[in-house]
Amino acid sequence: MSAPVEDFVATETAVEVDDLHVTFSGREGGMARAVDGVNLAVRKGEIIALVGESGCGKTTLARTILGLEKPASGEVRFHGTPLEYNGRALKRYRKNVQLVLQDPTGSLNPRHSVYEAVAEGPRTHGMDDEIGRVTRALSMAGLRPPEKFFLRYPHELSGGQRQRVVIAGALALDPEVIIADEPVSSLDASVRGEILALMLKLREELGLTLLVVTHDLGLAWNIADRIVVMYLGRVVEQGPTEEVLSNPQHPYTRALLSVVPEMHGTEQIVLSGETPDPTKIPSGCRFHPRCQEVRTGVAERAGVLGACSTISPVVLPPSIPIGVNVADLSHEAACHLANPPPSA
Ligand SMILES: Nc1ncnc2c1ncn2[C@@H]1O[C@H](COP(=O)(O)OP(=O)(O)O)[C@@H](O)[C@H]1O
Numbered sequence: 001m002s003a004p005v006e007d008f009v010a011t012e013t014a015v016e017v018d019d020l021h022v023t024f025s026g027r028e029g030g031m032a033r034a035v036d037g038v039n040l041a042v043r044k045g046e047i048i049a050l051v052g053e054s055g056c057g058k059t060t061l062a063r064t065i066l067g068l069e070k071p072a073s074g075e076v077r078f079h080g081t082p083l084e085y086n087g088r089a090l091k092r093y094r095k096n097v098q099l100v101l102q103d104p105t106g107s108l109n110p111r112h113s114v115y116e117a118v119a120e121g122p123r124t125h126g127m128d129d130e131i132g133r134v135t136r137a138l139s140m141a142g143l144r145p146p147e148k149f150f151l152r153y154p155h156e157l158s159g160g161q162r163q164r165v166v167i168a169g170a171l172a173l174d175p176e177v178i179i180a181d182e183p184v185s186s187l188d189a190s191v192r193g194e195i196l197a198l199m200l201k202l203r204e205e206l207g208l209t210l211l212v213v214t215h216d217l218g219l220a221w222n223i224a225d226r227i228v229v230m231y232l233g234r235v236v237e238q239g240p241t242e243e244v245l246s247n248p249q250h251p252y253t254r255a256l257l258s259v260v261p262e263m264h265g266t267e268q269i270v271l272s273g274e275t276p277d278p279t280k281i282p283s284g285c286r287f288h289p290r291c292q293e294v295r296t297g298v299a300e301r302a303g304v305l306g307a308c309s310t311i312s313p314v315v316l317p318p319s320i321p322i323g324v325n326v327a328d329l330s331h332e333a334a335c336h337l338a339n340p341p342p343s344a
C-alpha cells in the first residue's frame with residue numbers, strides 16, 4: 001500500500017482554523033477542553049485524514065469547522081473569511097462545506113425514499129433543477145442507473161449503498177469541502193475499500209476537498225495526502241502521509257501505527273495509563289503519563305524527561321499552505337524527543 005497522491009499542488013486554502021479552543025462544561029463542574037489549541041489549514045483539493053483514539057476531539061474539531069459548535073476562542077475561516085455565527089451565514093457556508101456521517105448514526109430517515117433524501121439539501125437551499133441534481137449526485141456516488149434508486153427506501157439497500165446515498169445527499173449541493181466523520185467504520189472491509197475509492201474519485205473528478213475523520217490509521221494510509229494526528233485536543237503530529245507513516249516522529253503515532261494490521265513485523269506498543277480525559281489534561285507534554293519513551297527510559301537518557309512532565313511542547317503551526325507539492329510539505333511532531341526544548 002502507498003499514499004495515493006504524490007503530485008498534488010494546492011493553490012489556495014479552503015478551510016483553516018487558528019488556535020482553536022472548544023470547551024464543554026463536564027460533569028462534576030469540570031471543564032472539558034475537547035479541542036485545546038489547534039491550528040490547521042485544509043488546502044483546496046487535498047485529502048486530510050484526522051486520526052486519533054476515540055475521545056481525542058476529532059468530532060468536536062469537525063463540528064466546530066462546520067459551525068455546529070462555537071469555539072471558546074480562536075477562529076474558523078473559509079477562504080480567509082471568518083465564520084459568522086448567524087443562521088443565514090451558516091446556511092450559506094454549509095452548502096459549501098458538507099458533513100457526511102456514517103449511516104448507522106441515523107443520517108438517513110427510514111421513511112424517506114432515496115430521492116427525497118438526496119433532494120432535501122437542494123430544496124432547503126432553493127436550488128434549481130432538483131431532478132437533474134439528484135440524478136447526477138446519485139450517479140456520481142456510484143448508484144447507477146440513478147432512476148432505479150429514486151423510490152427505494154434505506155431498508156432495501158445494502159450498507160454500502162446507504163453510505164453512497166448519504167454521500168450523494170452531500171454532492172447534490174455541489175459542495176467544495178466534505179467533512180466525513182468515521183465514514184466507513186461500520187462497513188465490511190470490502191465495502192469500506194469501495195467507499196474510499198469513491199472518495200478518491202470525487203476528489204479527482206470534482207476537485208473536492210476532503211477532511212476524513214477516523215480512528216483508523218490504516219484507513220488514512222489508503223486515502224490521505226496528509227495525516228493530522230490528534231491527542232487530547234491537540235495536533236501532536238502532522239505531515240505528508242508517506243512521511244508520517246514511514247517515519248512517525250511522535251511516540252503516540254508510533255503506538256497507533258503499531259496496531260495497524262498492515263504493519264507486519266512491528267511490535268505492538270501498548271499504551272499505559274488511563275484513557276485520556278479532557279477535564280484533566282496533564283501538565284508538560286499531555287501524552288507523557290502514557291508515553292512508552294518515558295516508561296522505557298528513552299526520554300531520560302535523552303535528557304528530556306524533566307521537560308516531558310513540565311514543559312508543554314510548542315503548538316504545531318498550520319502546515320505550509322499552498323504552492324508546494326504535497327510530498328514536500330512539512331512534517332512535524334509536538335514531542336520533546338523529536339524537538340528538544342532549548343532548556344533540556
Ligand atoms: N456535547 C458535549 N458535551 C460534553 N462533552 C463533550 C461533548 N462533545 C464531546 N465531548 C467530550 O469531548 C471529548 C472529545 O470528544 P469527541 O470530539 O467526540 O472525540 P472523538 O471524535 O475523537 O472521539 C470527549 O471527552 C467527549 O466526552
Ligand SMILES: [Mg+2]
Nearest residue numbers: 055058059060
Ligand atoms: Mg468522533
